[in-house]
Amino acid sequence: MWDSSFDEALRPYLPFLPADEALTAETPLKEYGLDSLATVELLAVLEEKYNVRFSDDALNLETFENPGRLWATLSQLQPAS
Template structure:
């Protein structure tokens, strides 16, 4: 599973996810307000915080579909960097 920083960054970009709601791997990000502009902002925040860049082939709507799919792409990027 992901770390607390990932969840904090993700929550800041999901305006319709309340503080009481649990963020799960299957949580659909678009259902909670992640639109195309927010995707770009989220990508920038994640890459800046973790000091990595997601692979170009990971920059798809499918990657940004759920919290889990985005984490897997980020984790793969971090593993490649190490």
Template sequence: MWDDQFEDIMRRYVPFLDADEPLDPDAGLRDLGLDSMGIIEMMGALEATYHVRFLDDMLNLHTFATARTLWLSVSKMVETVS
């Protein structure tokens, strides 16, 4: 569904996910330990990695609800830049 870079970034900011546990695309990121500071830091990592910028209307709980919703947002931004 997503690339290894995205998976690596996600795992850095969800402390309740064990290293050997698969990242469920539909698991709530807050349930996995993502907090508001983690969201900000994760955004920076995603922007730097994918050379994209989160627009103001994307800065909401829906975008960061699950790995799936976040990847869909990131992949759309990447398509727009390409």
């Protein structure tokens, strides 16, 4: 599962997700309001927060389909701890 920073970064870009509803790995981001502009903004936030750069190959609809896929992609970009 992801860390709380990821959840905090993602929620502002999901205007249709109720504050009391859990964000799961399968939450459909587009259905909860993640549009193309929000995706670009979220990408910038995640790159800054986690000090990574998404490769061109990762910039696709599948990566931003749900939190599980996005976190998996982000995790691959982070150095091993």
